[in-house]
Amino acid sequence: MTVLVGQLFTGVSIGAVLLLIALGLSLTFGQMGVINMAHGEFIMAGAYTVYVLQGAIAGAGVSLLVALPVAFLVAGALGAALEYLLIRRLYARPLDTLLVTWGVSLILQQLARDIFGAPNVQTRAPDWLTGNVPVFGDLTLSTNRLFILGLAILAVAGLTLVLRLTPLGRRIRAVVQNRDLAEVSGIPTGRVDRLTFFIGSGLAGVAGVALTLLGPIGPTMGTNLIIDAFLVVVVGGIGTLKGGVIVAFVLGTLQSLVEYTTTLSVAKVVVFVAIVGFLQWRPQGLFTLRTRSLA
Amino acid sequence: MTATTAPSTPDTAARAPTPQRRRTLGRPARAAIGFASGALLLFALAPSVLSDFRLSLLAKYLCLAMVAVGIGLAWGRGGLLTLGQGVFFGLGGYAMAMHMKLADAGPAQLPDFMALYGQLDELPWWWRPFASPWFALPATVLLPMLVAFLLGSLVFRRRVRGAYFAILSQALAAALVIFLIGQQGTTGGTNGLTDFQGFFGYDLDDPVNQRMVYFIVAGGLLLLLALARQLMHSRYGELLVAVRDGEERVRFLGHNPATVKLVAYVVAAGMAGLAGALFVPAVGIINPALIGVVPSIEFVVGVAVGGRAVLLGPVLGAVAVAWARTSLSEEFPAAWTYLQGLLFVVVVAFLPGGLAALPALLRRRRGEVGT
Numbered sequence: 001m002t003v004l005v006g007q008l009f010t011g012v013s014i015g016a017v018l019l020l021i022a023l024g025l026s027l028t029f030g031q032m033g034v035i036n037m038a039h040g041e042f043i044m045a046g047a048y049t050v051y052v053l054q055g056a057i058a059g060a061g062v063s064l065l066v067a068l069p070v071a072f073l074v075a076g077a078l079g080a081a082l083e084y085l086l087i088r089r090l091y092a093r094p095l096d097t098l099l100v101t102w103g104v105s106l107i108l109q110q111l112a113r114d115i116f117g118a119p120n121v122q123t124r125a126p127d128w129l130t131g132n133v134p135v136f137g138d139l140t141l142s143t144n145r146l147f148i149l150g151l152a153i154l155a156v157a158g159l160t161l162v163l164r165l166t167p168l169g170r171r172i173r174a175v176v177q178n179r180d181l182a183e184v185s186g187i188p189t190g191r192v193d194r195l196t197f198f199i200g201s202g203l204a205g206v207a208g209v210a211l212t213l214l215g216p217i218g219p220t221m222g223t224n225l226i227i228d229a230f231l232v233v234v235v236g237g238i239g240t241l242k243g244g245v246i247v248a249f250v251l252g253t254l255q256s257l258v259e260y261t262t263t264l265s266v267a268k269v270v271v272f273v274a275i276v277g278f279l280q281w282r283p284q285g286l287f288t289l290r291t292r293s294l295a
Numbered sequence: 296m297t298a299t300t301a302p303s304t305p306d307t308a309a310r311a312p313t314p315q316r317r318r319t320l321g322r323p324a325r326a327a328i329g330f331a332s333g334a335l336l337l338f339a340l341a342p343s344v345l346s347d348f349r350l351s352l353l354a355k356y357l358c359l360a361m362v363a364v365g366i367g368l369a370w371g372r373g374g375l376l377t378l379g380q381g382v383f384f385g386l387g388g389y390a391m392a393m394h395m396k397l398a399d400a401g402p403a404q405l406p407d408f409m410a411l412y413g414q415l416d417e418l419p420w421w422w423r424p425f426a427s428p429w430f431a432l433p434a435t436v437l438l439p440m441l442v443a444f445l446l447g448s449l450v451f452r453r454r455v456r457g458a459y460f461a462i463l464s465q466a467l468a469a470a471l472v473i474f475l476i477g478q479q480g481t482t483g484g485t486n487g488l489t490d491f492q493g494f495f496g497y498d499l500d501d502p503v504n505q506r507m508v509y510f511i512v513a514g515g516l517l518l519l520l521a522l523a524r525q526l527m528h529s530r531y532g533e534l535l536v537a538v539r540d541g542e543e544r545v546r547f548l549g550h551n552p553a554t555v556k557l558v559a560y561v562v563a564a565g566m567a568g569l570a571g572a573l574f575v576p577a578v579g580i581i582n583p584a585l586i587g588v589v590p591s592i593e594f595v596v597g598v599a600v601g602g603r604a605v606l607l608g609p610v611l612g613a614v615a616v617a618w619a620r621t622s623l624s625e626e627f628p629a630a631w632t633y634l635q636g637l638l639f640v641v642v643v644a645f646l647p648g649g650l651a652a653l654p655a656l657l658r659r660r661r662g663e664v665g666t
Contacts, residue, residue: 035458086644094458095376096643099599102592103639110632227469227588230462265477272470276449276463283453 002139007260008253013145015252016152017214020207021229022236022244023155024200030238031176031196034087035098035230040222041108042078042201046071046208047217048116050123061126064209071205078108079201083194105222112219120218129213144213151210155203156245162199163241172196235275237285247286251275326524329607330517337513347502354509354577356617357516361570363598363609364519365563370595371603372527373559374539376457379464380567380594382471383439385586387568389475390438391575392488393422394431399492402426407490412480419481428495435572436565443564444557451553451560456542465588472587487582494576505577512573516610519566524606526562535559596635600642602651612649 021043028034049071050064057063082104090097129147132140163169171192174182183189211221232251236243251271259267341353362380369375396406397418409415424430446467450460475482482488497504526532537545538552545552575581584590594613601612616635624631642649646656 029458033458035461086640090644093647095374095461096647098376098458098461099592099595099643100640103636103643106632106636106639110629110636114629223588224469227462227466231466234459234462263477265474268470268473272466275466276446279455279459279463280449280453283455 003260005139006141007256009141009145011253011256012249013149013252014256015249016145016149017207017210017225018228018232018252019152019245019248020148020155020210021204021225022232022248023159023241024203024207025226025229026233026236026238026241026244027159027172027200027203028197029233030240031172032087032091032193033094034091035094035101036079036082036087036201037098037102037226038082038105038108039101039201039204039229040226041105041112042075042204043208043211043222043225044108044112044217044219045075045078046205047123047212047221048112048208049074049205050209050212051116051121051217054123059126060124061128064126064129064212067209068206071209072202073205075205075208076198076202079204080194080198082201083197087197088190088193109219109223116219118219120216120221122216123212125213148210148213151206155206156241159199159203160241168192168195231271231275235278235285237282237287240287243285243287322528330521333520334517337517338510341513342506342509347505350509351505351577352621354505354512355574356614357509357512358570358574358577359594359597359617360610360613361512361516361519361573362567362594363601363613364516364523365566365570366594366598367603367606367609368523368526368535368566369559369563370598371605371609372532372539373535373556375556375560375563376461376595377464377560377563378461378588378595379466379468379591380563381468381586381588381591382464383443383564383567384571384574384590384594385471385475385581385583386439386442387435387571388575388581388586389482389488389571390425390431390435390568391572392491392581393425394428395491395494395575396488397422397426398495406488408483408486408488409480415480422481432572436568439564439568439571440561443561447557447560448553451556454553465591468586468588468591472583475583483582485583487580487585488575489580489582491576491579499576499579508573508576512577515569515573519569520606520610522562523566527606531555531558596639598649600638600649602649604648605651608649608651611651615650 021039024042025036025039028036028039046067050067053063053067053070054060057066082101086100086104087097090100125144129144132142133146134140161169163173171182171187172195174185174187175189175192175196179189182192208217211217211225228251232244232248235251236245236247254274255267255271258270262270337357342350345353362384366377366380369377396408400406405415405418409418425434446463450463455463475487476484478484491499493499494504494508497507499505499508527535534545534550534555535558538550538555542552545555571581571586574585593616597613597616598609599612600616601610602608620631620635623634646652648656
């Protein structure tokens with residue numbers, strides 16, 4: 001029982017990391033149909049922000065909290081620059097954006113290698129995130145995973161509020177639902193796109209901060225994470241947040257449980273087969289915006 | 296074939312250069328001349344001027360070019376961006392490598408690395424059939440085609456397309472690599488399979504036999520090019536382009552786009568499988584780092600740089616990128632990564648036709664200036 005709950009919790013925390021990464025992806029994919037392969041490098045940028053700030057600010061706890069907004073801005077600025085320089089020229093060719101952003105991700109990885117060195121670096125976790133919280137019996141949950149879970153919930157809540165209540169959110173939803181109509185109504189879609197990209201990439205930076213609590217950071221840390229996050233977006237459906245939220249936690253739990261009963265390598269294969277099977281049932285993802293377009 | 300009877304298809308019209316460069320020869324004749332000069336280049340010129348070392352490098356590049364031919368068909372002609380060709384390359388490569396390992400070890404013996412890890416007393420059941428060349432050789436091509444058929448028929452039938460398909464194909468590559476690394480005792484893990492002594496009884500250390508492998512690779516590439524050309528210029532080829540440019544219209548005309556795409560995907564997988572199978576004797580290793588997500592995208596890089604929609608573009612692009620990597624990355628590893636990233640950004644963003652489209656583009660520019 002204790003073991004099962006522990007595994008479930010591990011799964012939920014894997015899901016929380018996936019969710020933090022996938023939120024930004026699903027935002028940009030949903031609105032612009034853009035597959036941003038450099039998203040993983042924005043995660044890396046967020047993680048290195050923690051590393052740099054820990055060099056500047058002594059306290060591990062303070063620097064982590066300061067890093068959250070700073071990483072959001074750093075990654076967001078990178079994303080906005082990428083959108084402005086390259087992606088907005090390629091909206092008509094979504095598959096090509098995938099390849100172009102992969103080229104960008106190569107360049108960013110090499111930049112990180114040149115600035116911070118090729119080997120992985122370690123950050124210090126603050127004291128209040130190193131222990132375990134006893135729940136009942138001999139079941140304990142690790143604090144850093146709880147912190148990440150809290151961060152993911154906060155990010156979902158914040159993004160939902162922005163999308164539901166603010167003028168920016170209203171414009172984003174309008175562009176997602178019908179770009180032409182939004183433009184005719186006087187919404188500056190180009191500027192909305194850039195802001196969406198800023199927010200989506202910024203969330204990747206926050207995910208990078210969270211990842212420093214789980215392991216070392218290095219130039220290629222984003223590459224492996226991003227594929228799982230893409231799967232979350234594909235299975236969750238585009239244009240909505242709730243699909244992504246559900247799928248992130250389901251995939252995380254599935255992987256954790258299969259991994260516990262077998263091995264990591266089998267778990268990855270099982271998850272992949274499950275996803276292909278799921279797409280037989282709902283090829284457009286769990287939730288999707290209804291449109292009349294054929295494509 | 297239809298290619299000989301329909302010389303004025305829309306395809307030719309679109310790619311016909313400019314009126315003043317009207318060609319006197321028919322298309323089949325030009326193709327025959329092209330193949331003859333290609334064969335001359337690969338079989339006579341290259342072996343006579345290149346050293347053994349350079350020739351074996353060229354064999355490696357030509358293997359990568361074989362994968363590129365398949366990608367050119369599936370992506371350039373069919374619009375299927377497959378980011379997981381490494382999977383099929385790997386399946387072909389591992390099938391061949393398993394056979395060569397078993398042949399090296401001799402009957403009733405374990406391959407050396409299994410004995411090294413020492414977890415197994417006997418050969419796993421799924422290794423056994425690969426001892427027979429009559430199973431292993433067809434398997435190098437048929438196994439990738441089978442996997443592509445299973446995934447493709449499930450995915451295309453449900454109209455999963457575009458970026459969704461690209462991500463799924465990429466996830467397949469990621470899953471296969473993690474699986475191979477995890478099963479170290481039976482797959483060699485990260486080290487992969489290497490250290491082969493013989494290739495069907497021929498000693499691989501002998502330079503003469505290395506040359507023989509090169510000739511097999513070059514012949515294989517020409518064979519695949521001929522196959523791809525026939526497919527592209529057949530009725531099916533027209534249909535494939537039509538599906539790329541207007542899938543719904545093709546559906547409304549009574550064709551099934553899922554089947555059309557499936558054929559291209561399966562053929563491309565078979566080509567990648569053959570390439571992987573020949574890569575193993577030519578280079579002497581197959582491991583997860585050669586078939587994962589990154590190499591799979593790098594296959595696509597070569598194709599994009601060369602020009603995805605024309606027959607020779609992918610081949611030349613793949614060889615050029617691989618050659619640049621070898622010659623530049625040894626001296627300036629960091630600069631090469633920047634250059635590779637930049638090349639990719641610039642070519643895909645601003646020259647979607649690849650370098651193959653450059654002459655036509657320049658001609659048009661000059662024409663504009665002239666008038």
